[in-house]
Amino acid sequence: MDDPLSHTSIDLKGRRILAVDDDRINLRIISGILRHEGYEIAEAASGEQALEVYATFHPNLVLLDVMMPGIDGFATCRTLKKTYGDKCAPVIFVTAKSEADDVVMGFDAGGVDYLTKPFRPKEVVARIRTHLSNQQLVEQQKDLVDQLSRANAAKDRFLGMCAHDLRNPLSSIRGLAELMDENAIGVLTPEQREIIQTIHGASQSMLLLVNELLDVATIEAGHLKLEKSRVNIVDIVERSVHLSNIEAAKKKTTIELVKLATDPIVNVDTNKIRQVVDNLINNAVKYSPRGSIVTVLIHSNGKEAGFAVRDSGPGIPENERHKLFKDYGRLSTVPTGGEKSTGLGLAICRKIVEAHHGTIGVDNIPGRGAEFIVSLPLIR
């Protein structure tokens, strides 16, 4: 691909300049100087004509005489700025007198610079070169930003499409393996069972990764839509605790829920917040030793409400804390039961919580473990 920033010395040959002056001799002199520099020149003898020529010539720069019969240079400049807005080529005024008033009025009208008559060719050439270079750099920068945002959007689309198309086959593989493991097509030999369980485990963790990639792609593309409703935060957390306990039992880990005397009501997308709760509880189980206790505490302070998940893992290494809620921010700590990690879970949690105008944070508990705290605005 052509890299617009690779040109260190800018080639300005062929850039288009519109020269406007009612004095034909002046026009001829300036055109001569500029053509010699390799620019393409169009001439206009009045403000009215300048507007006409501009529309078809699309100059990169306008040299505009101030004193002209009909609409003068300032009025012409204002009209150009009004018509073409940000896309208008820079205008340099040409004035016989270098009176301060004139110059100031010129800048007010939208001019970028001024030249005085009689011309000093070297000055004309140098100033014009500067403005054309500036303008070209700005154009290139805009192109580059456009290119980058297009590439980024294409990446998000690609990621989303990939993940989407991988999901169905993967869930079929997982489902078929699970059914075979349940003897749906007959009793398996121990070796067949081991193989089918391997297939099930592998497809399960791939599916998890694909789902997380899809979440990231959806959120990054700005397509995270929240379907909010007023819910009791305890209901969401309680269900997750219940379901996670089934899985945690395999590690002899127990998840305890500590409620408050009152039930805080929040306005949230239940499924998305459930995803956050599930993720934090799963992490807590994942990084705590076998047979430990994970505590989930409901909190509320009258303004915010939420939950905290307290594990008995190794805690968050201080020097890695900054990575924690970032995409693919895997830390050096390892799951205690060989569980998989994509490094995306907490980044997704943060994005979901922030979309709800809430906060997510982590503290190390002095004794042992980490505590993840989610707070959401409370409905009063």
Place this chain on the structure above:
Amino acid sequence: MNFSGSILLVDDEAHIRKFISLLLRHLGVTRIFEAPNGSVALEVYKKESPDLVMLDVNMPVMDGIETLRALKVLNPDCVVVMLTSLANRQTIDEAVALGAANYIRKDAPPEEIGRALSDTIDTCFEPDEPDADTPPA
């Protein structure tokens, strides 16, 4: 699962049909018909009059919504469960408005699919149908 009827399974992806049909067999459903797209599904429906249709949303030739409309013309009372992958709220709402009984995420684990299906069956079919094990209390 307490269901002795027949099910027509419509999905353009063979692996989905394989997975769901094995799941249905595992749940005790014995009469299962399959169709790879909407127009074949309509032919099978006319011939076999299945009790329940599981219908994929995204299919070439004739998509799920179009097929659902056609099925409801053939039999306004036919019980249709939509099979979706990434739940598209609008499509689901449209299907429900057209008379779909429920929707099931086909990328869910087997037990979740089974539970959703049996919930639908419990709501859509009278408990005292001839093959039911126990009469209503």
